[in-house]
Amino acid sequence: MNIFEIYLEKIKNIIVKLSKENQIVIPDNLNSINVDIPPAQFKCDISTNVALVLSKINKQDPFELAQNLSKLIKNKDKNIDTINVAKPGFINIKFNNFFWNDFSKKVLNLKDEYGSNTKGKKLKYLIEFVSANPTGPLHVGHCRGAILGDVISNILIFNNHNVSKEYYVNDHGNQIMNFTKSVFFRIREIKYGEKFPTNNNELYPGDYIIDIAKDIISKKIKLEFDDFDKISNKLKKLAIEQSLLMIKSNLKNLGIFHDNFQSETKIIENKEVQLVIDLLKKKKFVYEGKIEAPISEDNKDWVERKQLLFKSTDFGDDKDRALQKSDNSWTYFASDVAYHNNKINRNFDILINILGADHAGYIKRITSVVEALSNEKNKLICKVSQLVKLIKDNKPFKMSKRKGDYITVEDLINQVGKDATRFIMLSRSSDVELDFDFDKVKEKSKENHLYYVQYCYARICSVFRKINKDINEDVENISYDFNYGEEEIKILNKISQWPKHVDIASKKLEPHRIPVYLYELASDFHSYWNMGRDDKKKRFIDEDNKIANDKLVFLKIISNTIKIGMQIVGVNTPTKM
């Protein structure tokens, strides 16, 4: 029930027919023809640029062409009230009451599927997000990407795609060793009263390491904590297990659940790295060579040497990328190459990676690898979420790695709650930095968009409560002979735009469009609600505590649309506030 799509189809059919009858010429590609939301001042429901697109190729005045086409569009269409041609050659269509009756009925019947694109091809997506190192709890920095990935998944699922959500666990490498060592020292601290070394800045000082140490001790596993090297592998497994539990609990509190946790170690143990590098060698994308020293400040200790490199410059990267370290172990990149090959072999149509802004420089090489391996150009799509600037007491709040000086997801949820966190993290495009103001987030006003939208839903629920109806029950057995006025149609019109916003959000992987739309819809509704003060006809319940059928359907489809949207965002719609 996307009226923009329906009319686009109709218009395309008309011009294709005309071209077959040799009455007009049409371009091979009709993609630039659109049916869009007209600016408010034109007081119509949809508009199209067909005439403007066709005028040049037909050497005809667009205004005149538009007039001719509009006659054909209007012809026998029982939905159209008026059809006008505006200045350069836009065709503006206003629907009649019959249409809005029919529209409200259809939306009502679609229930929680309204806005979902059921026509498109069903694709298999793999979306990798969060993938934070399992060396500690999630902090605010991870939060935005986590929510972004989750809601992109929700949108794709809503549009009938198949989505697998994955977390890549970097349980291999130096960081993990440092982390394990930290746990080791904490265990010795607890067991033998040895002081945790403070002079080693490779170690993780955070208090959560103590918790992990305690948890491991409480398991009473037979393990001697005297020689780190002897037990490092066993302890590593235990420590990672604990920190993953912590991370999963953080994610759960954000309302996020992954389908799969893919271990880096497993990929290395399965020899998948060697396999993929052989494969790339065969394709001539891997060679032995030298790369230049990095430009960063302290590259004095840079030793130029021959090493195994991936030819990412073939795909437009600045330089080729190292696959092997000097001790012959694989680089992080190498195992990630194997991981992506693993993804490709699982036969997904599209791979999506959600990355933090600090990893944006990594995109080129990884998309290059995926292209080299799959021979498909846009197989892997990387979305970057920009930084979150924390603001407390009107001042930027800087997080540092020093102990206790960073805000975890847990802190965030305890202070502002899951829903507000989700809604605000999504309220801006992922391409721009986001100010996260602790004080404003907790405010319960228009400033806080979550409450503004929830309040709209709660207001509708209050009407249902008043007349002893259940908001979740279906509206049935109603004859549709409503006569909606201008104000109601304004909102119905807004609702008609919902599928279009979902569609763009889905195609461009831009979830912020959903909260932005919901805010606008809520605003229209609040506005309507307040009309009831001056105009009794605008109130939902009459003197006899009854509601008219048109008002009932009206409320039902508004609340329905809000609920669908809020479910995609992953927040609650309380019935009372």
Added chain:
RNA sequence: GCGCUCUUAGCUCAGCUGGAUAGAGCAUCGGUUUUCUAAACCGAGGGUCGAAGGUUCGAAUCCUUCAGAGCGCGCCA
């Protein structure tokens, strides 16, 4: 130095798969509650869409150059 992202009202941002007179919120000023939720609503002022070129019938949107901000640029992960 190179790469990615950003630059729209005093502030925070929508709008960008090219379209018509560029929209919200906050802040400022002025109003609304015998009424289904005032966590709300209505009104007013506020703009060279960073700058300059280009493509186009048409540019905030696409391209080029420049300026400013953020992030990144290791055999780290």
